[in-house]
Amino acid sequence: MSDFLLCPATAKPQMSHPQALVPACQECLSIAKKHYFEDIWHCRDQIKRTLRQKYAKHLAIGENWTQEELADSGFDDNIFGGFKKSAWQMFEIARDRVNAQGWPVVIDGIDYPPPLSMAFSFNGVEYSHISEAISEQTQRHALDESFLISLVDIVGKPRFAYAIRLAKLYRGVSLQQKKQLIDELQSDFQS
Incomplete structure (x- = not known):
């Protein structure tokens, strides 16, 4: 209703x-x-x-599994059988709910278009801006947000997943080690 x-x-x-x-x-x-x-x-x-x-936990299913991996997971017992059976559907419902586009805004015959979009998509989830995706991913994976921002600045938005993998690998290491990686990446990506 x-x-x-x-x-x-x-x-x-x-x-x-x-x-x-x-x-x-x-x-x-x-x-x-x-x-x-x-x-x-x-x-x-x-x-x-x-x-x-x-719905962060539901959306994380699509980040950690593919539909095929769940089907082949071997989770057939009572404890994980329910997860295997419903996990992908839970992900799809949450993803589709978050990604719903809505309708055009037309009032008294006048079309009111949305402002220019800075939308960003990652793992099938739409964000209004990349900064929102960075913030959410740093919270979800306990990452250093300023480090992830630096990585994305260097490798670019199209390689966002790569930047997250690097940030996960460097979780808990010293600032000096992070700076060393950033320096190496800058020289690699500038050449």
């Missing part, structure tokens, strides 16, 4: 779109009521961010 969210909650003189009643499920409505947002796109991003946090 859908309820409606007044978006934004308070009309202001200079808004990116007029106020609108937007259908929302109970889960999204409860998230939206806890946050301040100035337009529907900011609301959408906040809901997605909250859903990614809430």
Whole structure:
């Protein structure tokens, strides 16, 4: 059952779109009521961010397993049999929920396009910006965020998974060792 969210909650003189009643499920409505947002796109991003946090364990299934690996896992006993049976479906539901695009915003026949997107996708999950992906991955894997940022700056967004693997390998090592790796990578990637 859908309820409606007044978006934004308070009309202001200079808004990116007029106020609108937007259908929302109970889960999204409860998230939206806890946050301040100035337009529907900011609301959408906040809901997605909250859903990614809430479903982090489900989303991690797709990061750690493929559907084929789960099928061939040998988890057939009572303890892991349920995981084998439902894990991939749990991942897909969480992924699709977080990645839902919504509909175009058209009010009184006027199309209100979203602001320019800085969207970033990693392991099938959409983030509003790469900084959000970096923050989430550092929390999930207990990584040094400034180190991961430096790695991504050097290797680039297309090699984000590689930067995470390096950050995991260098978890818990000295700052000097991290700096040495960064220096080596800079010389490798500049040539």
